Amino acid sequence: MTNFIPIFPLSLIVYPDEVVNLHIFEPRYKQLITTCYAESKPFGIPAVLQNKLTDFGTLVEIKEIVRIHDNGNMDIVVKGTSVFKILEVINELPDKLYSGAIVNYPANEMQPMYAYLKPILQQIRDLFHLLKVEKQFKKPDETLLSYDVAHHVGLNQEQELSLLGFYKELERIEFLRRHLAQVLPLLHSMDELKEKIKLNGHFKSLKGFNL
Known part of the structure; x- marks a missing residue:
């Protein structure tokens, strides 16, 4: 399907089914939100990377206008629905x-x-443990998609955009697996380094090496 959509370019990657809170303060986007909300129409958030508009983004629907400030600025909640590719x-x-x-x-x-x-979920929870972060996913494990966990594994913006360009769930899972395979050993090394630093200066009980 091909159609026209209003767009709100942001340095932000939104994934399908993701709920995002936005503060709207620019006049053009306050107009966009007002129009789309009144007409119950979605709009697109194409990703901006390194100050350049990319070809990919996510269609979002406005779930709620939480607050309209005295100056007309808005706090809104949107939810991602579909990945799109810009043609023009x-x-x-x-x-x-x-x-x-x-x-x-x-x-x-x-x-x-x-x-x-x-296994990816277990690795992510290992990551949380190493970082001493407490996070819970908002769905049962059996219903989770790669999109639901992608923002929780430390991807940079370029990597998040790459994930958006994969259209098969197995490809996205493999992308996350490879990322975690690189990140987790580094964090384990850092954890060991911190323990060594803590022990520096302590009396050490070490077994001698038999020659």
């Missing part, structure tokens, strides 16, 4: 301050694959 940007729209784009929606697998994701 329309910079100027009649009577609008914001821009739009012609986009299509690549076929995207979004069925849970728990048998493959299960």
Whole structure:
């Protein structure tokens, strides 16, 4: 399917089914939110990377306008629905301050694959333990997608965008597996280093080496 959508470019990667809180303060985007909310229409958040608009983004729907401040600024809640690819940007729209784009929606697998994701979840929880972070996923493990955990594994923005470009769940899971395979050994090494630093200066009880 190909259609036109208003766009709100951000240095932010939003994944399908992800809920995000946004503070809206620019006049053009206050107009965009007001229009989309009144007409019950979604808008797109294409990713901006290194000050450049990328070709990929996520369609979002407005779940709630939480607050409209005295100056017209807004606090809103949006939820990601579909990944899109930009075909053409329309910079100027009649009577609008914001821009739009012609986009299509690549076929995207979004069925849970728990048998493959299960070891990744264990690695993520190992990561949380090493970082002394307490986090709980908001769904039962069996229903989780790679999208649900991608923001919790320490990906940089470029890596998050790369994940958005994979349309098969197994490819996304493999991407996360490879990332964790690199990160976890480093954190284990750091943990060992911290223990060595703590022990420095203490009396050591060591067994001698037999020659």
